Amino acid sequence: MGFMSVLSFAHKLTEGRLSSGGLAIDATVGTGSDTLFLARTAGPRGGVYGFDIQPAALELAEERLRLAREEATAALSPVTLLQQSHAAMAEDVPPGWRGTVSAVMFNLGYLPTGDADKTIITEPASTLAALQAALALLRPGGIITAVLYPGHAGGGSEAAAVEAWAAGLAQQEAQSIVYRQLQRASAPYVVAVEKKKGADQSWQ
Numbered sequence: 001m002g003f004m005s006v007l008s009f010a011h012k013l014t015e016g017r018l019s020s021g022g023l024a025i026d027a028t029v030g031t032g033s034d035t036l037f038l039a040r041t042a043g044p045r046g047g048v049y050g051f052d053i054q055p056a057a058l059e060l061a062e063e064r065l066r067l068a069r070e071e072a073t074a075a076l077s078p079v080t081l082l083q084q085s086h087a088a089m090a091e092d093v094p095p096g097w098r099g100t101v102s103a104v105m106f107n108l109g110y111l112p113t114g115d116a117d118k119t120i121i122t123e124p125a126s127t128l129a130a131l132q133a134a135l136a137l138l139r140p141g142g143i144i145t146a147v148l149y150p151g152h153a154g155g156g157s158e159a160a161a162v163e164a165w166a167a168g169l170a171q172q173e174a175q176s177i178v179y180r181q182l183q184r185a186s187a188p189y190v191v192a193v194e195k196k197k198g199a200d201q202s203w204q
């Protein structure tokens, strides 16, 4: 049977915490598959923000969302896509979202299309800034998922930085886990962080 793929695992963790009417953020929109997943899960009464630095990615995502809306007009959340680094997340989402977001998804690395420039990758400094901002935006019980790709140049150090960040969070504020195939060091894996229910939000 095999274990769940890393993408399915990230979706599974998110589905358990993002319900109809909830708020969610796709920190790395890419082709928009996670954005669409979040918009479907949060439904028409929810809300989704998406970030990517590449116009080509946002165009692909817009098209994916447009086609999905044609199929089921009322089923998706309103989605705001921004050509902006996820490091600016805290300033770019509405102030009222702080402490109320149920899920933030990161899928790091490069845009996975044939003609994409694969030298445009997520970078540790902005990724860590975005993760910290995401944690502040989460509601207690909300989740951050990060799919990490140690197999490409620069991906290993970024994955290690994310893992170290998650491992260093205070246990009373958040719980962090890793989902990883142990025999293939270069295989993608997931780090997930759940904000503790009783977390004191003033520390962020």
Ligand code: SAM
Pocket: 027, 028, 029, 030, 031, 032, 033, 034, 035, 051, 052, 053, 054, 057, 084, 085, 086, 087, 107, 108, 109, 110, 111, 112, 120, 121, 122, 123, 126, 127
């Ligand atoms: N989840 C996406 C999908 O379904 O296609 C895949 C995301 S792809 C692996 C990573 C994306 O992160 C790329 O589209 C890239 O342009 C974007 N990216 C790189 N640096 C970024 C940054 N600082 N802020 C936001 N997005 C960034």
